Amino acid sequence: HTLIWMPTIASAMNFSKELTKRGCNLLSDGRPIIGLSLINLAETVFSVEPRALIVPAHIWTPWFSVYGKMGGFESLEEAFGEFANRIYAVETGLSSSPDMNWLIKELDSRAIISFSDAHSGAKLGREATVFEIDERENDEHKIKKQDERMITYEDIVEALKQASLESRALKVGVEDRTSKIEKSNPLSATNPLPPSSMLHLPAFIAYTIEFYPEEGKYHHTGHRDCSVRLTPQETVTKGTTCPVCGKPLTQGVMQRVEELATRIQNSEFRIQNEIKLLYNKEYPSRPPFVMLVPLKEIISEAIGSPVASSKTQLYYEKLVSQFGGEFNVLLHADLPEITKYSTAEISDGVRKVRIGDIVIDPGYDGVFGVVKIWKSDKERALVDTSKEQLGLF
Ligand SMILES: [Zn+2]
Ligand SMILES: [Zn+2]
Structure with missing residues (x-):
């Protein structure tokens, strides 16, 4: 292209x-x-x-x-x-x-x-x-x-x-x-x-x-049918043949970069x-x-509703129209303001994305990577919802 x-x-x-x-x-x-x-x-x-x-x-x-x-x-x-x-x-x-x-x-x-x-x-x-x-x-x-x-x-x-x-x-x-x-x-x-x-x-x-x-479909090397995924380092020791079915693995972008890199x-x-x-x-x-996560994915994980759901869409539209675009929400909007127009969890999700405090399960062989903003439900439960409550008064 x-x-x-x-x-x-x-x-x-x-x-x-x-x-x-x-x-x-x-x-x-x-x-x-x-x-x-x-x-x-x-x-x-x-x-x-x-x-x-x-x-x-x-x-x-x-x-x-x-x-x-x-x-x-x-x-x-x-x-x-x-x-x-x-x-x-x-x-x-x-x-x-x-x-x-x-x-x-x-x-x-x-x-x-x-x-x-x-x-x-x-x-x-x-x-x-x-x-x-x-x-x-x-x-x-x-x-x-x-x-x-x-x-x-x-x-x-x-x-x-x-x-x-x-x-x-x-x-x-x-x-x-x-x-x-x-x-x-x-x-x-x-x-x-x-x-x-x-x-x-x-x-x-x-x-x-x-x-x-890492969210991309071809970050790591692997074979989708066998759920095999290797980092570039692992391909050095384990090779580029699927250990399950013996077919060649689909090379990921990371491995390709290392192939051509001199540093x-x-x-x-x-x-x-x-x-x-x-x-x-x-x-x-x-x-x-700056590294960001799409706002819809943040909302989806924060409220526990699919990315394509009308609930996710509703919060998305509200925030984007309030702050003048997705980049403004992700990069510039004040967190208490985001809470005011959505929820404390969504605001906390934006905060975590801004400082890079997230984990990603990398994509491979046509399988998209999965972003996890909260490592566990327990961590999410610690979000301070007091500010959200204040918005009601
Ligand atoms: Zn293209
Ligand atoms: Zn295989």
Whole structure:
């Protein structure tokens, strides 16, 4: 799966025409399968529009992805040939988190971003990339303060190219990056404008919003029919054949990452404003990321009702409309306020997700991983419901 971004509608239309001319049926599906190699695709894209962006999507899923075990490649060089140096970013998808991608050397010069496949309306925007732009209008030599300058195509290109610039020059040290994030991060209390004496500040990626990759269907290696699941370490000693039926195991994303990685994982994290923001000192130019659990899953576990139930849906709608979107509930809303509009358990679930105090049973061979916010019923019973009671008076 490949994301192609065009700066104008006219370029997008020209590109569609060009693909159709080459025999691609773009009307077959929302995600049409076109019979072109990545090299041919890139050649077509850049011949139509040199300013276009190509971003490989959910790069680790076993099928239809650039590093995928089934039909993927060992490197971007191999996949895109001479066009590899025009790939400025890769998209992590649900099956990997940024820190997994930091282990791959050829990604040092690429931004690692996060979006969602457009599979269903409710899941649009489930993962996201937060761009930070200079909100002042740069008008000749004067800089005017604009409250709501819209993000532009050029801002996005600039932010994505930051990764390659920074990796080449390595001029942003840990301290610089940290202060840059603190200044601009909407998660931090203050969000000041840069000094007006400065000219244009380049756009950059403030952070990305991720779900736990363990929740994905192919995190660990295993065999669904035999309920066999192995960590990458276990595959080293136990091999990749199912110990129950003797068939080959389906390789998980973690094992695939370790196959291509040249480094060892060493994630550190810090907590800022009650939210666990993950970053690693060894990769100072990498933006941090937050790990979340979908709000419906939190509500479902808190109230003991299925994700698709009308009861879960009711609390979801109430919270999302009250706080202006799911990300606001998960990241910004005050916990007592969440209790006021739902229950103390739901509020406590959001708190636990924010600090990463949860456990996940990893997915394997097509079986989704399962999130457990409360390790036991006993732990959940300890939730202080006094605040909930107060809401009644
Ligand atoms: Zn896709
Ligand atoms: Zn088996």
